[in-house]
Amino acid sequence: xxxxxxxxxxxxxxxxxxxxxxxxxxxxxxxxxxxxxxxxxxxxxxxxxxxxxxxxxxxxxxxxxxxxxxxxxxxxxxxxxxxxxxxxxxxxxxxxxxxxxxxxxxxxxxxxxxxxxxxxxxxxxxxxxxxxxxxxxxxxxxxxxxxxxxxxxxxxxxxxxxxxxxxxxxxxxxxxxxxxxxxxxxxxxxxxxxxxxxxxxxxxxxxxxxxxxxxxxxxxxxxxxxxxxxxxxxxxxxxxxxxxxxxxxxxxxxxxxxxxxxxxxxxxxxxxxxxxxxxxxxxxxxxxxxxxxxxxxxxxxxxxxxxxxxxxxxxxxxxxxxxxxxxxxxxx
Amino acid sequence: xxxxxxxxxxxxxxxxxxxxxxxxxxxxxxxxxxxxxxxxxxxxxxxxxxxxxxxxxxxxxxxxxxxxxxxxxxxxxxxxxxxxxxxxxxxxxxxxxxxxx
Numbered sequence: 001x002x003x004x005x006x007x008x009x010x011x012x013x014x015x016x017x018x019x020x021x022x023x024x025x026x027x028x029x030x031x032x033x034x035x036x037x038x039x040x041x042x043x044x045x046x047x048x049x050x051x052x053x054x055x056x057x058x059x060x061x062x063x064x065x066x067x068x069x070x071x072x073x074x075x076x077x078x079x080x081x082x083x084x085x086x087x088x089x090x091x092x093x094x095x096x097x098x099x100x101x102x103x104x105x106x107x108x109x110x111x112x113x114x115x116x117x118x119x120x121x122x123x124x125x126x127x128x129x130x131x132x133x134x135x136x137x138x139x140x141x142x143x144x145x146x147x148x149x150x151x152x153x154x155x156x157x158x159x160x161x162x163x164x165x166x167x168x169x170x171x172x173x174x175x176x177x178x179x180x181x182x183x184x185x186x187x188x189x190x191x192x193x194x195x196x197x198x199x200x201x202x203x204x205x206x207x208x209x210x211x212x213x214x215x216x217x218x219x220x221x222x223x224x225x226x227x228x229x230x231x232x233x234x235x236x237x238x239x240x241x242x243x244x245x246x247x248x249x250x251x252x253x254x255x256x257x258x259x260x261x262x263x264x265x266x267x268x269x270x271x272x273x274x275x276x277x278x279x280x281x282x283x284x285x286x287x288x289x290x291x292x293x294x295x296x297x298x299x300x301x302x303x304x305x306x307x308x309x310x311x312x313x314x315x316x317x318x319x320x321x322x323x324x325x326x327x328x329x330x331x332x
Numbered sequence: 333x334x335x336x337x338x339x340x341x342x343x344x345x346x347x348x349x350x351x352x353x354x355x356x357x358x359x360x361x362x363x364x365x366x367x368x369x370x371x372x373x374x375x376x377x378x379x380x381x382x383x384x385x386x387x388x389x390x391x392x393x394x395x396x397x398x399x400x401x402x403x404x405x406x407x408x409x410x411x412x413x414x415x416x417x418x419x420x421x422x423x424x425x426x427x428x429x430x431x432x433x
Contacts, residue, residue, distance in 0.1 A: 044385025
């Protein structure tokens with residue numbers, strides 16, 4: 001059991017959302033630059049150098065930290081774009097850089113020793129050996145855990161490693177083995193891992209047809225929705241496909257993670273920080289989710305029961321459904 | 333809106349007026365409204381996303397949309413935002429609750 005209070009790490013896609021997250025009670029806010037160096041590279045989203053510096057000032061004035069995600073994988077002929085992003089993040093006075101790529105981790109470790117280094121979920125490091133390697137090579141202080149581990153596995157992992165762990169508690173889920181998804185690049189030529197976009201919006205279309213609304217990605221029909229039927233993001237992993245005469249969500253269901261009921265379990269497993277997904281979401285989402293989790297975390301830290309986060313946040317969830325994900329998994 | 337009015341548009345965002353206004357002031361989240369089919373979009377998805385993210389960050393107030401400044405702007409903002417909040421509370425209540433009120 002950790003003795004310090006758990007840190008609530010919240011998403012911000014824009015400066016206005018950063019302020020909303022801080023005001024809703026975020027201990028730390030994570031964000032990225034307006035380019036391919038982070039995994040939420042969408043039009044109109046993210047921060048310029050000046051906006052980040054201003055965001056850091058605002059967060060620090062209110063007692064919150066800023067973590068900068070530079071978590072895509074650098075291209076062999078363009079590593080300087082990623083290195084420059086690291087330099088700008090360090091200059092902004094941010095508290096940590098979240099990275100996955102060896103070149104980016106190495107650049108931080110060699111040139112910016114004063115800034116904390118967090119290993120992104122994109123690195124998919126889930127064993128003491130892998131995490132130990134990153135700690136020894138690059139001095140990482142925290143690892144963001146892949147969303148494939150049960151509470152028992154997280155507890156065992158924390159007993160075997162010397163760095164902090166950060167666990168996702170709410171928001172979109174990814175197909176397993178994060179950082180190695182090729183579905184989007186197969187259909188569009190752009191990937192979340194390299195370009196920071198899965199399903200680039202210019203290749204997404206919604207067409208009204210007699211059989212319902214068809215969601216398409218680069219010409220591939222991902223799903224057809226009846227009137228009023230809840231939908232998810234237009235990604236291949238959450239599409240419905242026909243295989244063996246059966247139509248189903250072949251890869252994963254369009255549901256959101258909600259581990260609001262597991263905060264005390266995650267604390268007991270030695271987790272340092274709880275992360276909310278959703279840098280692509282609006283202020284309405286960030287304010288509501290952060291406020292609910294702030295209340296829940298405070299209740300657990302005071303020794304009480306977590307408030308009913310599930311009920312509070314059902315309206316914000318992808319596909320209007322929620323899951324506790326792998327935390328209580330019974331499968332292997 | 334008539335078909336003529338929307339013909340030739342690059343994007344179309346459909347939804348109840350109160351919801352669309354609440355997206356403008358950032359009270360509601362566009363993705364959440366989209367997941368539950370309260371709003372629907374068609375046309376150029378990247379333009380919808382860019383518009384939504386820009387509006388989110390701009391923190392627009394009613395006076396910005398009307399091009400007002402100074403005391404008049406503050407009065408309009410207070411009045412319109414207050415009315416919007418009241419309308420939302422009314423819409424959130426079940427019909428029977430609203431009748432009781």
